[in-house]
Amino acid sequence: MAAATLAPNHRLTQPWRFYVLGPEARHAYGLALGVRKARKIEDAQAGAAMRETVAEEHRALPCMIAVAVVDNENPEIREEDYAAAMMAVQNIALTAVELGLGTHIKTGGVMGDAAARAAAGVKDNERIVAIVNVGEPADVPPPKKRESAPAFTTWIP
Numbered sequence: 001m002a003a004a005t006l007a008p009n010h011r012l013t014q015p016w017r018f019y020v021l022g023p024e025a026r027h028a029y030g031l032a033l034g035v036r037k038a039r040k041i042e043d044a045q046a047g048a049a050m051r052e053t054v055a056e057e058h059r060a061l062p063c064m065i066a067v068a069v070v071d072n073e074n075p076e077i078r079e080e081d082y083a084a085a086m087m088a089v090q091n092i093a094l095t096a097v098e099l100g101l102g103t104h105i106k107t108g109g110v111m112g113d114a115a116a117r118a119a120a121g122v123k124d125n126e127r128i129v130a131i132v133n134v135g136e137p138a139d140v141p142p143p144k145k146r147e148s149a150p151a152f153t154t155w156i157p
């Protein structure tokens with residue numbers, strides 16, 4: 001988190017908040033996610049199994065950080081603060097790699113779910129912008145194929 005708070009931040013609003021979830025909080029967040037996934041399953045038993053599985057998977061995570069941003073009523077600052085918080089996320093990911101760890105960044109509608117918010121302990125004026133799971137990588141997957149930078153770069157004289 002020390003690296004995260006060094007992220008560039010216009011106006012130095014320091015909008016980021018980090019919630020490091022323990023096993024019970026992870027289980028509760030996972031349950032909130034599992035409930036959302038189970039809603040898409042017709043079979044009641046399969047739905048219950050989904051809830052249980054996702055909750056237990058989250059309890060078993062080695063480290064789960066909910067990154068939140070303090071809401072600002074000014075839309076310009078709100079956007080800047082979101083960008084700064086995501087740069088903080090990037091700093092966490094890069095620092096983890098430097099330490100021989102790996103991360104999985106996760107987002108999605110669950111971040112605004114009341115049960116998930118309660119599990120993470122965020123305050124009413126904060127919104128979760130990313131979940132960062134950190135751990136020792138079981139393996140390092142090969143990089144996915146990406147276009148090289150020139151494909152996206154236009155030089156304007």
Ligand SMILES: Cc1cc2nc3c(=O)[nH]c(=O)nc-3n(C[C@H](O)[C@H](O)[C@H](O)COP(=O)(O)O)c2cc1C
Pocket residue numbers: 104105106107108130143144
């Ligand atoms: C802002 C953001 C949101 C992401 N959300 C999710 C997500 O909800 N679920 C997921 O499995 N991965 C998510 N990812 C991870 C990406 O899908 C991808 O695995 C990650 O950026 C690593 O890239 P790589 O697979 O090329 O190494 C997210 C990544 C970013 C940067």
